Amino acid sequence: MPRKDRIDALGAVALVGFSAAMGLNQALIKLVNEGMAPIFQAGMRSAVAFPVVMLFAFLMARRLSLKDGSLIPGIFTGLLFSAEFMLLFKSVEFSSVARISILFYTMPMWVALGAHFLIPGEKLTKMRVLGLLLAVCGVVLALSDQEIAARDDAWKGDIMALLGAMLWACIALTARTTKMSKASPEMQLIYQLAISAPVMIGIAFYTGDTYREMTYLLFGIFLFQSLIVVGVGFLTWFWVLSIYPASNMASFGFLAPVFGVLAGWQILGENVSIAIVGALVLVAIGIVLVNRKPSPK
Secondary structure, three states, X not given: OOOOOOOXXXXXXXXXXXXXXXXXXXXXXXXXXXXXXXXXXXXXXXXXXXXXXXXXXXXOOOOOOOOOOOHHHHHHHHHHHHHHHHHHHHHOOOOOHHHHHHHHOOHHHHHHHHHHHHOOOXXXXXXXXXXXXXHHHHHHHHHOOHHHHOOOOHHHHHHHHHHHHHHHHHHHHHXXXXXXXXXXXXXXXXXXXXXXXXXXXXXXXXXXXXXXXXOHHHHHHHHHHHHHXXXXXXXXXXXXXXXXXXXXXXXXXXXXXXXXXXXXXXXXXXXXXXXXXXXXXXXXXHHHHHHOOOOOO
């Protein structure tokens, strides 16, 4: 399919579907945590998704090379990816999916802040600063939710989600500021999956925390999450990235936390308080403003 200069109906449907899959992610993780320990689940998910991405890259004749200088930064992002997902998968054991979704998807804010110092031409504009301030207000509002805050360990999950968002931003910045930028998107994900699978599975076996009370239903949810949410979800993202302008795709970024809150409410029966709704609105607006490109002078 030829490249297009704007998002059409097909692209919009694909991006909404990808955002829904990302939003669904935290709720599914929390469910499967009942049968698999968080770090073990994260490692096994990478292990299952790895051959799916490899097969797609092979069938689509994507460029996969270790000779473009991306190996060292690729390994580094794989380690960051491991830490990011260990934090994310553990976070939902302490706090609500709604709150974790809002905090974790502040990632564009941290990218914008880091890019201001690391990437020429990515300085913070007044609009982006406003977006950052709104997102920070959203985070503060989410943390003020008394129902969740009343739990003794909720703060642990909140901190893990925020640290996970920062690590995710570090991966994005590494991909843009090192020779990792020469690797195809598929190769970048392959680095992350190939490194994170043995690292996280190894840590899980070392600590002895692997399986819990696994059932066929939970195993089915795990396979759905690995093959559909991660495998098909990211492959859809790569397909969209290859056809549509990246600058137009960023405006869909606010949908992931929205779907995350909805998933926590519908699947897990979480109460969505006024504070959570307000936080979601502030963070969503912040994401849109941060991703907004400055108008040409």
